[in-house]
Amino acid sequence: MFISWWSLLWCLVPVAIVAAIYAFWCAEDLLEMLYACLRMVIQLALVGFALIWLFKNPAAHISVAVILMMLAIAAWIAIRPLKKLPEFSPQSWLGAVIALISGVGICLAITMIGVLSVSPWFKPSFIIPLAGMYLANSMNVISLSAERYFAERRTGSNQHVAKRRALKASMIPQINGLFAVGLVALPGMMTGQILSGIEPMIAVRYQIMIMAMLLGSTGIAASIMLLWLASKDSR
Template sequence: MTIISWIDLLWCLIPVILVSIIYVSWQGKPSEILYAAARMAVQLIAVGYVLVSIFENPSPWISLIIVSMMMVIAAWISIRPVKEHSGILLPAIIALGSSVFLHLFISIVFVLNAESWFHPQLLIPLAGMYFANTMNAISLAAERYHSELKNGQSSEQARLTAFHAAMIPQVNSLLAVGLVALPGMMTGQILSGVSPLVAVRYQIMIMTMVLGTSGVGAAIMLWLLNKKKQY
């Protein structure tokens, strides 16, 4: 596997500079993209050092604390489009937690046959992928649900329309994988020297579990929102 040095990583500034030049040439302000890129780098480097420490000293309690923090942060981000509505955070936490933890259990216990469910090298990366995709699905579902209600649709029709909208990214990913793009996890494994056939099996697990977490999470969120509206 090719090791990227910190010096070589400086070449990654080129895309950031190119996008910033476009901002400036079109009379825009590149401050947002520069801030986002700098924050991304700092966050990832900090997380990298934290993960090294956690991987060297695995603990079920630390793993649970980290995953719980990820869940709360993901829920908080997911409600941004509908934050003007009260009582949205708790349904988001319930939808995220129940959906993601179910699929983490299936992945780690049954698919991967892991000896330790709390092993951070398995639990944290998988939880991150599942939370990120479910977060987006819940966010899309909640936003579309309230928009359709505002447009005069019944709660049942708004729920169905919102669910369809939330699942568009997942369905598109399933249709495009292998033909249009190789997903990030599969690409990373191949670049690290893993056999493409092994990487494919991991990617199938990830994509089906992400489909499940997104669909179940969005459904639970919409069910809770619909129930809340009835009261």
């Protein structure tokens, strides 16, 4: 189904509602929310043009360079909420990079080579959207796990207890997603494929792959980040 740019103007309705809520409840953050929406539109439009070029000019070094850039940005965004905490260290960015490389790298390789058997392995139309999906989810889990770890340590929990509680808390969205999929929600990839006319059972197999890989990438990334934080924790 084709969506015109003019049709997208309807999307301003929920944005306006949330903006009004922000204006009454937390006016100091209203500009940040609106700025985030504007950036989202601009970034997606630019990415759309970039992907058109990438899909027409596939190359291993370009695909790898794009993914590394995405990874570096994801790591920066992951530690952004931590900068206000007293325990924050600039080294946290490096820990986030290592965590993302570990979690996303393993699951992306399994997806491209094992599950999908994509040839060539660097095919942009596959590897870049999947890498983005894995990075986005792992990035959020890294933020949640690190923030919870620091909170637990401030309350006196030892490193082992803090890591265990932080991992469990950060993985709640992923575990809830596993319980809800198919019963409460049809996730993004499955919904998109069905809307584009793909046979439902094919869409189901793709979604099972995505859910399993997201569980793996987020769990690995969170555990690596927590091990990094614990190794730097001198208390």
